[in-house]
Amino acid sequence: MAEALAAVLARPGRSALTALGTALGVATLVAVLGITQTASAQVSQAFDDVDLRVVSAESTRNDGPAIEPFGAADIERVASIDGVAKVGSLTAAAGASTPVRTSLRAEEAAGDGAQVIGATPETLAAVHGHIAEGRAFDGGHLQRKDRVVILGVAAARRMATPPLRLQPTIFIGDTPFTVIGILDRTAGFSDLLSAAVIPATTLTGLWGADVIAGARLVIETKPGATQVVGPQVAAAARPTNPEAVQVSTPPAPKALRQAIDGELSSLLVVLAMVALVVGLVGIGNITLVSVMERVPEFGLRRSLGATRTQSAIQVLAESSLLGTLGGIVGGSAGVIVVTTVALGRQWTPTLDVSVLPTAVIIGGLVGLIAGLYPAIRASSIDPDEALRR
Amino acid sequence: MREPLLQLSDLSVTYSGAHPVHAIRNVDLSIEQGEHVAIMGRSGSGKTSLLSVIGLLRTQTSGSLRFKGREANELSERARTGLRAREIGFVFQAFHLLPERTLVENVAMGLFYRGVRTRDRLSLAEEALDAVGLAERAEFSPTQLSGGEQQRGVIARALIGEPSLLLCDEPTGDLDSHTAAEVLSLLTRQIAVGTTVVVITHDPLVAAAADRTLRIADGVLQPTG
Numbered sequence: 001m002a003e004a005l006a007a008v009l010a011r012p013g014r015s016a017l018t019a020l021g022t023a024l025g026v027a028t029l030v031a032v033l034g035i036t037q038t039a040s041a042q043v044s045q046a047f048d049d050v051d052l053r054v055v056s057a058e059s060t061r062n063d064g065p066a067i068e069p070f071g072a073a074d075i076e077r078v079a080s081i082d083g084v085a086k087v088g089s090l091t092a093a094a095g096a097s098t099p100v101r102t103s104l105r106a107e108e109a110a111g112d113g114a115q116v117i118g119a120t121p122e123t124l125a126a127v128h129g130h131i132a133e134g135r136a137f138d139g140g141h142l143q144r145k146d147r148v149v150i151l152g153v154a155a156a157r158r159m160a161t162p163p164l165r166l167q168p169t170i171f172i173g174d175t176p177f178t179v180i181g182i183l184d185r186t187a188g189f190s191d192l193l194s195a196a197v198i199p200a201t202t203l204t205g206l207w208g209a210d211v212i213a214g215a216r217l218v219i220e221t222k223p224g225a226t227q228v229v230g231p232q233v234a235a236a237a238r239p240t241n242p243e244a245v246q247v248s249t250p251p252a253p254k255a256l257r258q259a260i261d262g263e264l265s266s267l268l269v270v271l272a273m274v275a276l277v278v279g280l281v282g283i284g285n286i287t288l289v290s291v292m293e294r295v296p297e298f299g300l301r302r303s304l305g306a307t308r309t310q311s312a313i314q315v316l317a318e319s320s321l322l323g324t325l326g327g328i329v330g331g332s333a334g335v336i337v338v339t340t341v342a343l344g345r346q347w348t349p350t351l352d353v354s355v356l357p358t359a360v361i362i363g364g365l366v367g368l369i370a371g372l373y374p375a376i377r378a379s380s381i382d383p384d385e386a387l388r389r
Numbered sequence: 390m391r392e393p394l395l396q397l398s399d400l401s402v403t404y405s406g407a408h409p410v411h412a413i414r415n416v417d418l419s420i421e422q423g424e425h426v427a428i429m430g431r432s433g434s435g436k437t438s439l440l441s442v443i444g445l446l447r448t449q450t451s452g453s454l455r456f457k458g459r460e461a462n463e464l465s466e467r468a469r470t471g472l473r474a475r476e477i478g479f480v481f482q483a484f485h486l487l488p489e490r491t492l493v494e495n496v497a498m499g500l501f502y503r504g505v506r507t508r509d510r511l512s513l514a515e516e517a518l519d520a521v522g523l524a525e526r527a528e529f530s531p532t533q534l535s536g537g538e539q540q541r542g543v544i545a546r547a548l549i550g551e552p553s554l555l556l557c558d559e560p561t562g563d564l565d566s567h568t569a570a571e572v573l574s575l576l577t578r579q580i581a582v583g584t585t586v587v588v589i590t591h592d593p594l595v596a597a598a599a600d601r602t603l604r605i606a607d608g609v610l611q612p613t614g
Contacts, residue, residue, distance in 0.1 A: 002507060010489035300485045303446060304546075305474020305502035307467055384446040387481060388437070 004317030008325075011290075015322060018286040022326025022370075023333065025279020026363045030334025031341075032271045034351040038342045041350040053085075053226055054126065054188060057233045058246045059215040068244075069204065069215040070237060075122075077236040078217060083225025088123025090192075091200050092116070092214040098207060100196050101171045102159050114155035115195045116172055118203030124150075126218040127189040134164045134181030137199055145205040149177040152193035153184040172196060175206060189218070226250055276366060279326065284370035287319045291374040298378050299386020312375040316368060319375075323367015324360060331359030392458045394554060394585050395420040395443060400452030402438050402608075412438035414608040415452070422553065423583045425576075427590055427599035428610075435608040436589045437558060443587060444477050444556045445469045457553075474502050478547030482559040484539045486531035486546075493518060493527040496546045503550060517545040521575055537568030544575050548584075555579060557588040561595055573598055 008015045057078070059067050070089045079087045093116040100114045123129075124136050132153060141148055149170060151161060161179055162168040168179045177198060186192050204212075217237055221229045230249030234242035291298070298311050306314075335351065342349035395418070402413040412435045420426055430436045441447045442454060445461060454461040456472060464472070486495045497514035505513070518524050521541040531539055540560060547555055560576065561569035573595055580586050588595055596602045604611045 003501060006490070006494070010487075296483075296485060297487055300481075300487075301498070301502070302470070303444070303473060303479050304499035305470055307470045307502075310502065382447075384441045387446070387483075387485065 001317050001321075004314055004321055007314070007318055008321050014286070014290065015325075018283055018290070018319075019322045019326040019329065021282025021286065022279040022323045022363050022366050023330035025275045025277075025282070025366065026327050026330030026359045027333040027337065028275035028278075028330075029272045029362065030331050030351075030355055030359050031337040032275065033355055034334060034338030034349070035341055036267070037352065038338060038347050038350045042347050053221045053223060054250065055219040055221060055226060055230050055233060056248045057217040057219065057237055058248070059238075060244050060246050067212050067215050069118075069200070069209065069212055070217050074237045075120075075217065077239070078219060078233055081229055081232050081236055083222050083229045084219055085222050086122055086126040086220040088120050088126040088218045089118075089200060090123055090189075090214075090216040090218060091118035091203055091212055092216075093118070093203055093207060093211045094213040098172050098211060100155075100159075102161070103171070114152065114158070115191065116203065117192065117195045117197050118200035119197050120200050123200075123218055124183075124197075126220045127192065128185075128187040128220075129183050129189075129192065130185035131181045132184035134179070136181055142199045142201045145202045146199060147175060147177045147202060148180045148198065150181040150183050150197040151179055152195045152197070153182055154194040155196060156182050158194075170196065172198070173207070276362070279323075279330075279363075280366050280370045282370075283319060283323060283326070283367055284373060287315065287322075287371050287374040288377065290318075291315060291378045295381055295386045296389050298381045299383040299389075302381065302383035303387060308379040311381065312379040315375040315378045316371045319371025320364050320367040323370065324364040326367070327360040327363015330363060331356045334359065391422070392455075393419045394422045394424075394457060396453070396455040397443075398453040398455075400442065400449045400454055402435075402442055402447070403450040412608050413442065413449070416608075416610045418603070418610060420585060420587065422585055423580070424601065425580045425586045425588075425599045427588045427596040427602040428605055429590060429596055429602060430605035434605045436605055438608075439605065439610075440556050440558055440587065440589055443554075444479060445473050474499065475550065476553050478550065478552035478555045480540070480543050480547050480555065480557040480560050482562050484531070484543050486539055486542060488530060488532050490530075491528050492523065492531060492534065492542050495531060496542060496549055499546060499550050513549055514545070517549040518542070520548075521545045522571075535568075537564050537571060540564060540568070540572055541575065544572065548579060553585060555584050555586045557586065557590075559589055559591065561590065561592050569594070 059070065069091045075087050075089060078084060098116040100116060120142060121136060121138050129136070131150070134150070136150060137146070137148055149172070151159070151170070159170065161170070164179060164182070169176045170179060171177070177196070183192060183197065217233070219229065219233060226249060230247055233247045234245040238245050301311060335356065338351055339349045397416050397418040400413060400416045401411065404410040404412060416439065428436055428439065442449050445456070448462060457476070461469065486492070493511060493514045496517055497510040500510040500513060515524065515527055518527050521544055523538060523541055523545065526534060526538060531542065534542065544560070555576070557576065561572050564572060569592065576586055576588070577598055588599065590596055
């Protein structure tokens with residue numbers, strides 16, 4: 001190894017160029033691996049996003065004509081299920097009973113109205129409702145049964161609602177409501193964007209249970225708990241009549257994630273192989289050229305007592321050394337590329353800690369394999385012929 | 390009776406090919422331990438081929454070569470390599486010094502294959518360079534040395550392992566008369582310590598210093614006294 005190191009250091013320019021081939025291959029490998037892992041982490045993060053963590057439970061009409069809204073006790077029982085993060089309720093009023101208008105005078109009324117939905121502050125949190133303007137209602141609004149409304153952005157646009165600083169009023173039925181907020185985004189509950197959302201207590205207080213056309217529980221689970229929580233919701237919400245609850249659980253992301261990870265892995269394997277072959281051919285080619293150029297040197301070494309095996313080992317040691325050097329440089333460059341790309345896309349760079357040492361080992365192995373043929377050539381050099389050159 | 394260091398009997402070397410070349414023909418030669426033998430001949434006469442066979446760099450096509458009583462053809466390649474490392478020193482006309490290594494590293498190279506540790510190798514190489522008057526050039530690149538200095542460096546490399554046989558191919562070939570005399574002095578000094586020296590030369594002065602001068606023509610060896 002000392003002779004190999006001396007030989008490598010004796011030709012720094014050539015050694016650097018030889019190592020560069022492996023460095024490029026290993027850098028490509030690490031970059032592909034890192035970017036794939038980073039992208040995969042992003043996909044995983046997306047899977048764990050709130051869209052796929054919300055379970056909804058709908059009250060159905062299987063034991064009577066009326067739909068029974070979910071009460072505080074129902075919500076409390078569901079909230080006590082392990083894995084539940086937030087629970088809220090949505091109570092929809094029948095459109096005919098609760099027309100939504102901007103004016104009581106028909107000729108001044110704008111838009112086609114909106115679905116009236118009773119909700120709680122927890123509901124808006126559970127659906128990750130985003131208030132673009134104004135504010136959401138709170139416990140005080142619910143307690144006082146205030147006549148306040150949050151309009152979905154589509155409903156507000158349709159009704160041409162004035163700016164909130166003018167404290168606009170709309171009518172639900174004949175009752176005036178003050179618009180306090182505009183809801184412009186939810187996690188998968190787009191029906192709320194075209195609705196008039198009022199405190200659930202106000203809805204039942206003003207119109208009673210008869211106007212209720214639908215009742216839903218919105219349950220946000222902790223990451224990964226959706227599939228566990230889903231089957232328990234019906235019994236928790238309606239212990240005496242779980243059949244009256246229809247639960248919708250988002251599809252398990254595991255299978256989809258595995259499929260995507262599998263695709264990425266296949267791509268990774270192909271790209272990694274290409275990168276490695278490029279590095280291997282590069283280092284092998286330059287090492288072979290180097291051996292052919294150094295035939296007299298190997299002849300001299302044989303005359304001084306080097307065996308065929310020692311000649312071969314020297315070439316293998318040199319190529320492995322260069323491969324390892326390429327692995328270190330390439331691995332480091334790959335990490336820089338991954339970090340740069342990830343930061344450029346505002347992703348979190350994700351790279352297994354074992355990648356860098358593995359890259360160095362791979363570099364060394366590439367060098368070793370690439371040096372096999374040149375080593376055989378070096379070992380077969382005839383010292384007599386070599387010294388006559 | 391002491392066995393000769395080298396005993397060649399009816400030895401021939403033929404280079405095969407479309408037109409086989411008979412480089413050495415039926416050579417009989419005996420060289421004693423500590424003897425100084427010069428071999429002269431024209432280019433292409435077979436001098437270098439004879440030196441290669443004696444130096445165990447190639448095997449003869451037919452005949453026998455006994456080195457210290459051991460038949461060379463019966464030795465494994467590893468054993469022949471071992472003999473080269475321990476018993477034989479080469480002084481090549483073309484020097485074969487590695488330009489990317491320092492002179493001391495070049496001189497020390499042979500000891501690597503004898504398993505000598507790096508520090509000891511360099512120390513012994515410095516001593517060998519001192520013996521040929523090149524101690525101050527130890528860290529020089531061979532490219533920074535004159536022809537005479539390079540040849541003395543090559544002699545230091547050949548002698549560092551204290552071989553019993555020193556083979557020299559035109560050791561004064563490209564040197565001026567003054568430098569050639571210095572090199573010859575080094576070889577003579579080595580003979581004085583009992584090393585057997587076989588020199589291929591065109592130089593009558595080098596041949597005159599030998600105990601025996603042999604002439605070779607068309608691969609046939611002819612004693613000249």
